[in-house]
Amino acid sequence: NAGVTQTPKFQVLKTGQSMTLQCAQDMNHNSMYWYRQDPGMGLRLIYYSASEGTTDKGEVPNGYNVSRLNKREFSLRLESAAPSQTSVYFCASSETQGAFNEQFFGPGTRLTVL
Amino acid sequence: QQQVKQSPQSLIVQKGGISIINCAYENTAFDYFPWYQQFPGKGPALLIAIRPDVSEKKEGRFTISFNKSAKQFSLHIMDSQPGDSATYFCAASKAAGNKLTFGGGTRVLVKP
Numbered sequence: 001n002a003g004v005t006q007t008p009k010f011q012v013l014k015t016g017q018s019m020t021l022q023c024a025q026d027m028n029h030n031s032m033y034w035y036r037q038d039p040g041m042g043l044r045l046i047y048y049s050a051s052e053g054t055t056d057k058g059e060v061p062n063g064y065n066v067s068r069l070n071k072r073e074f075s076l077r078l079e080s081a082a083p084s085q086t087s088v089y090f091c092a093s094s095e096t097q098g099a100f101n102e103q104f105f106g107p108g109t110r111l112t113v114l
Numbered sequence: 115q116q117q118v119k120q121s122p123q124s125l126i127v128q129k130g131g132i133s134i135i136n137c138a139y140e141n142t143a144f145d146y147f148p149w150y151q152q153f154p155g156k157g158p159a160l161l162i163a164i165r166p167d168v169s170e171k172k173e174g175r176f177t178i179s180f181n182k183s184a185k186q187f188s189l190h191i192m193d194s195q196p197g198d199s200a201t202y203f204c205a206a207s208k209a210a211g212n213k214l215t216f217g218g219g220t221r222v223l224v225k226p
Contacts, residue, residue: 042217
């Protein structure tokens with residue numbers, strides 16, 4: 001079991017460029033999440049998908065879009081990257097969207113926007 | 115607006131010592147309080163969690179203490195080991211169906 005996988009591991013973009021971060025899980029989980037991690041800010045939820053076919057905004061959704069492609073895959077797109085989006089991005093999944101369900105995190109994507 | 119405040123930001127402890135990390139929350143609707151551990155270059159992983167119907171939960175060398183009236187909870191790492199060196203995040207959530215709100219994180223370094 002690979003758990004939660006993310007690609008790419010590192011990416012450098014110029015301001016205004018677009019890119020898609022990919023995430024896949026092999027645990028048959030229903031819910032998936034995208035977070036960003038910035039120093040001193042902890043992890044902040046960008047978007048989440050409670051189940052296949054649904055997506056909802058989290059705490060910091062501006063400048064991002066998501067697609068729940070199927071039960072396994074949840075992608076995050078930056079349409080026009082800005083330096084403020086320089087961060088480490090984590091994808092996570094859980095069995096359901098319940099508060100008492102453990103979230104399993106991927107290894108992260110380190111993104112730098114110049 | 116940071117709904118979960120975590121302190122300290124960093125902590126250095128000698129091997130065998132006790133590491134203590136504190137968190138305070140504002141939303142009284144929160145009723146699930148997990149702690150996540152993150153090693154460099156890795157994603158966070160659930161360490162231990164507590165619900166407010168108990169005041170303390172212990173798993174091995176890790177203990178959560180919970181004070182509902184003060185809206186505070188803390189993580190104690192007893193007999194700290196160099197392998198415990200990591201960043202620790204507290205989090206909070208409302209009842210089933212809602213999302214986790216994380217604290218800012220504490221970087222713990224255990225010196226041999």
